[in-house]
Amino acid sequence: MPRYVDHDQRRHEVAEIARQIVVAEGRKALTVRRVAESAGYSTTVVSHYFSDVGELLHATYEAAAARTRARFTAVVEADPLDVRGLMEAVLPLDAERLADWRVYYAFWSEAIFDPDFSELQRGRARDTTKRLDTMLRGLAAEGRLGADIDVAHAAGRLGALIPGIAGLTVFDPTGWGAARQRAVLDDELRLLGIAPRRG
């Protein structure tokens, strides 16, 4: 096997260890030394893949974002008008998605005051809202949306509900279990005139 595959694999392995530390204990717990200890490597080896904690952090964030994108894409490919599916792909409905939100929020405080991270976050949020807007327009065109619905406001609201529910759930996973998240979402979709979930 060529050497770069091994390099990519080990880099991925180191990033995964970093992610687990961030999910369990937060950003402050993430150090090159800590990752090296958990991986059973020397800090020199870890530093070969990630020059500093900032790079490790970025890889962790990117891994969570990539998982979210993959879920997103799967929904849109299965049904390009599946608003409910798109929301559920991002909401913290299970341990994996909640862990991704813990990763995002572990950076949140720094991200707000970092222009590059802010731009990344802003772009991601705008993309999500735009996607929701397109879906709602598609539903309206097929007569599957309430007649008096303002699509732009509804898309903005659904886009805001995602970080809103996630922000409550990370602090209150008991109060905001999957059933309540789905019920609150379904109730909004009902008001928008979107058909209830099947089955």
Add this chain to the structure above:
Amino acid sequence: MPRYVDHDQRRHEVAEIARQIVVAEGRKALTVRRVAESAGYSTTVVSHYFSDVGELLHATYEAAAARTRARFTAVVEADPLDVRGLMEAVLPLDAERLADWRVYYAFWSEAIFDPDFSELQRGRARDTTKRLDTMLRGLAAEGRLGADIDVAHAAGRLGALIPGIAGLTVFDPTGWGAARQRAVLDDELRLLGIAPRRG
């Protein structure tokens, strides 16, 4: 004037300087040295009021929370069923309220992994949702809510919309100006059958 008044005043002054640093530059910029320099005091004087950065941070958070509570209380005292007013008291509709959210989010990343802070956040969010629930039930009792509205779900959703809109606005204040925040909120209230704003 008794000595403790001077003590309280100076403590407040130091906390206000800490708040301004956090709002402008984030949590990482907050150090006892930095506060001392901005205040024109020695670090010894600052340490007399706040034993460490953690205490300063807590005072900053508390000051933001107290301002939010005061706005909250003013709304409820003026009209105990003013759902729109309650939401607007917390949403980042102006520079002061946006600054308070920047303070909250500056702690967010630590708060998630800190059991005490988590409990505080959880309690605040649950109180807000409960207050919204009570207001919606009051409106329903007066026939001022749509007939088919699920109050618990609507209260949960309005409670989630607050951090949701705030979370988008801190990264995208241009995309989420006051007019859009109000429009998205009013559109939800319209779907709930709540009368539009007056004037």
